[in-house]
Amino acid sequence: MKLLCLALLAAFLTLAAPARAQDDEQPECMAPIAISSELVAEAARFGWRGGEERGAAPAFLIGELYYLRDNQELAGGVYGSVAFVRGAGGVWRAFLPMPGEALVGAYVAAGAGVLVLATQVQTEGPGQSWTFVRLSDATAAGECGEIAFPAALNQPAWANETLEMHDFDIGADGRGEIVGIARVERGGAAQSWVFRYRTRDSGATWAAPSRLAGAREARGGLFEKADGQAPPALVAELERFAGPLPPH
Numbered sequence: 495m496k497l498l499c500l501a502l503l504a505a506f507l508t509l510a511a512p513a514r515a516q517d518d519e520q521p522e523c524m525a526p527i528a529i530s531s532e533l534v535a536e537a538a539r540f541g542w543r544g545g546e547e548r549g550a551a552p553a554f555l556i557g558e559l560y561y562l563r564d565n566q567e568l569a570g571g572v573y574g575s576v577a578f579v580r581g582a583g584g585v586w587r588a589f590l591p592m593p594g595e596a597l598v599g600a601y602v603a604a605g606a607g608v609l610v611l612a613t614q615v616q617t618e619g620p621g622q623s624w625t626f627v628r629l630s631d632a633t634a635a636g637e638c639g640e641i642a643f644p645a646a647l648n649q650p651a652w653a654n655e656t657l658e659m660h661d662f663d664i665g666a667d668g669r670g671e672i673v674g675i676a677r678v679e680r681g682g683a684a685q686s687w688v689f690r691y692r693t694r695d696s697g698a699t700w701a702a703p704s705r706l707a708g709a710r711e712a713r714g715g716l717f718e719k720a721d722g723q724a725p726p727a728l729v730a731e732l733e734r735f736a737g738p739l740p741p742h
Contacts, residue, residue, distance in 0.1 A: 523638035524627055525590045527576065532568055533588070534736040536560075537576050542724035543597065544578075550607025552629075553580040555724050555732055556597050559590075561617055575613055578732055579629060586735050592625040592638060599659040600721035610697075610717065612659055620656035622647070624672075626697070644689050644703045647676055657689065665715035668696040673712050674703075 527533065537557025544555040554577060561573035575597040578588045591597070595613035602609050610628050615621025623642045647655040657674035664670030672691040677684065688710075689703040 522590075523592060523625075524629070525572075525593060527572075527588045527590060529578070529586055529588045529736050531733075531736045531739045532565070533576070534578075534733055535739060536563060536565065536568055537578075538729070539563075542729050543600065543721045544724040544728065545602075545720050545722065546725060546728060547580070548602050548718070548720070549604030551602045551604050551609050552607075553728060554578065554600075554609060555728060556600065556611070556721070558596065573617070575611075577611065577629075579609075580728075580731075584731070584735070586732055591627045595621065595625055597721065598624065599662060599719070601662050601717040602720040603664075603716040604718070606716060608716075609720070610662070612662070614656075619654060622656070624657075624659070639697070639700075641672070641691060641700055643674075644676075644687075644705075646687070646705075647678070653679070660688070660709060661712040663712040663715035663717045664693065664696055665713065669694055669713070670697060670715055671712040672700070673706070673710065675709055 534557075536559060539560060540558045542555050542557055545553065547553040557576050557578070559568075559573045559576055563573075572590060572593045574590060574592065574594045576588055576590055578586050580586050591611045592613050594615060594617070596616045597611060598614045598616075599612040600609065601612075608628060610626060613625045613627070614623070623640050626639045626641065643657045647657070655676055655678050657676050660673040660675050662670075662672050670693045674689050674691075676687045676689070678687055679685070686709070688706040688708060690706050690712075691700045691703050693700050
């Protein structure tokens with residue numbers, strides 16, 4: 495029964511909805527990008543996050559492409575977090591989870607072989623939603639699901655209020671939660687507002703956010719936080735795969 499639940503979790507997260515529509519005005523979810531030594535060097539500018547494989551979940555590294563970098567020809571000028579994932583035989587692939595957005599959380603379900611990345615616009619003001627992408631070692635493509643922030647923020651006027659990722663988890667029964675915290679000022683006093691999103695179908699859909707009295711962890715489940723500092727040996731492996739930098 496547990497194996498069946500894990501399989502269902504992987505299937506649901508592959509089809510996580512609502513998926514972002516792909517059209518001429520929106521960036522491409524999980525846009526593939528060719529790995530080069532220049533790309534790896536640029537992505538390392540602000541350090542690496544990631545980790546070795548956990549169970550069936552792949553090893554991964556997350557770097558950042560700065561929007562004001564000198565080489566705007568690199569990656570076609572696109573900026574935001576870039577993910578490097580190690581596949582079978584030590585072959586790495588790279589993609590942009592959501593171009594223009596930065597990583598705010600990474601979570602691994604080792605038994606299901608699932609890695610979930612959460613990103614958000616963080617350039618020139620905070621975005622008002624999260625993008626969740628799911629990947630595994632076996633797939634080079636995926637779906638992006640967008641979760642809008644509570645309408646109660648930035649009322650009655652824009653105040654740079656945003657939701658910070660506090661915790662995320664989904665259990666083998668398909669029930670799970672996202673807990674986020676907003677720092678707001680109301681009536682001249684700073685406050686922390688806590689919101690919870692709930693799912694009953696392994697993240698295929700999420701209910702509208704509800705306000706909690708205080709911060710707490712999401713209900714326990716299959717996922718573990720995985721966006722710590724990356725192991726130096728894993729970074730060195732990616733650098734070897736990309737090859738030496740060209741002479742200047």
